[in-house]
Amino acid sequence: PYEVLVVGGGPAGASAAIYAARKGIRTGIVADRVGGQVLDTMSIENLVSVPHTEGPKLAADLERHMSDYDIDLVRSQQAAGLSEGRDGLTMVDLAGGAALSGKTVVLATGARWRTMGVPGEEEYRNKGVTFCPHCDGPLFKGKDIAVIGGGNSGVEAAIDLAGIVGHVTLIEFLDEMRADEVLQRKVHSLPNVDVRLGTKTTEVIGDGGKVTGIAIEPRDGGQGEQLDVEGVFVQIGLLPNTEWLGDAVELSERGEVVIDGVGRTNLPGVFAAGDCTIEPYKQIVTALGAGSTASLSAFDHLIRSSAP
Numbered sequence: 137p138y139e140v141l142v143v144g145g146g147p148a149g150a151s152a153a154i155y156a157a158r159k160g161i162r163t164g165i166v167a168d169r170v171g172g173q174v175l176d177t178m179s180i181e182n183l184v185s186v187p188h189t190e191g192p193k194l195a196a197d198l199e200r201h202m203s204d205y206d207i208d209l210v211r212s213q214q215a216a217g218l219s220e221g222r223d224g225l226t227m228v229d230l231a232g233g234a235a236l237s238g239k240t241v242v243l244a245t246g247a248r249w250r251t252m253g254v255p256g257e258e259e260y261r262n263k264g265v266t267f268c269p270h271c272d273g274p275l276f277k278g279k280d281i282a283v284i285g286g287g288n289s290g291v292e293a294a295i296d297l298a299g300i301v302g303h304v305t306l307i308e309f310l311d312e313m314r315a316d317e318v319l320q321r322k323v324h325s326l327p328n329v330d331v332r333l334g335t336k337t338t339e340v341i342g343d344g345g346k347v348t349g350i351a352i353e354p355r356d357g358g359q360g361e362q363l364d365v366e367g368v369f370v371q372i373g374l375l376p377n378t379e380w381l382g383d384a385v386e387l388s389e390r391g392e393v394v395i396d397g398v399g400r401t402n403l404p405g406v407f408a409a410g411d412c413t414i415e416p417y418k419q420i421v422t423a424l425g426a427g428s429t430a431s432l433s434a435f436d437h438l439i440r441s442s443a444p
């Protein structure tokens with residue numbers, strides 16, 4: 137068995153694996169792709185101490201850093217199940233049929249953004265279509281943008297972005313926003329935010345290189361129109377990659393792994409980090425920090441549970 141078995145090869149998983157290997161203990165990582173969501177983006181400007189990098193470069197750097205250590209990288213494999221094995225081991229079943237075991241396991245399978253599924257959304261991803269206000273807000277300084285989604289994340293994004301961009305149009309499909317009352321009051325008080333309820337987005341429009349607008353129409357039919365915007369922040373949900381866990385560990389209502397302040401799940405010996413957990417801010421730096429925390433907690437668990 138591994139002493140620390142990490143599942144997921146994004147920033148949280150890479151950080152957990154490096155911290156474990158630096159303790160000189162047997163470390164494995166199951167990664168369907170090394171880099172995780174970082175591979176889906178280009179410009180990254182908030183990885184503190186690295187003023188600018190790009191997604192594919194950061195993913196390669198994570199892999200290079202892992203290769204400096206004795207880490208078993210089990211590539212292109214999906215974990216399909218987690219269960220308690222004999223002698224206090226935790227078993228991770230792989231989709232291919234094999235199984236790995238760990239004295240401790242760090243879950244770091246990340247999350248994926250829910251998309252609108254309209255024409256242009258995929259084509260203009262990272263060319264105006266974005267999912268992360270903390271990451272990309274400053275790129276739209278002074279410009280007109282749209283935020284899609286009137287839940288907490290959409291309304292928080294609109295409030296946040298209103299301080300940076302020129303004008304925000306918040307589009308909500310339903311006839312009311314689902315965000316907390318206090319956030320709704322705040323967003324309505326901002327002079328450069330318009331809220332459009334009962335409205336669906338039917339297309340992201342661009343000039344071939346970048347976004348120039350979106351097509352919207354009343355949800356119940358009627359005259360459609362085009363909004364001229366240079367950015368579209370899609371905030372209609374972040375789905376944690378935790379389906380494979382079933383009910384093996386405690387999950388929140390949203391399917392996120394419930395952890396305590398040091399990355400422990402409810403299952404002894406099983407830890408979690410990054411976007412698959414209840415950690416609210418979902419950034420590369422927070423995932424890196426959480427990965428190290430979970431790994432150090434796993435190490436602490438090992439030294440406390442092994443016989444003298």
Ligand code: FAD
Nearest residue numbers: 144146147148172173177215246247271410411418419420
């Ligand atoms: P992830 O990066 O999601 O990595 C988890 C990995 O585990 C993935 O490779 C996933 O495929 C894999 N996995 C899932 N299920 C399984 C399974 N069953 N078995 C094996 N492997 C599995 N953050 C910033 O700080 N700055 C930015 O500029 C920035 N830009 C972004 C742009 C885009 C387009 C996106 C989508 C995100 C961006 N983020 C940014 C957010 C950042 O990428 C995430 O917060 C971070 O990658 C989370 O790291 P993680 O390791 O927790 O999860």
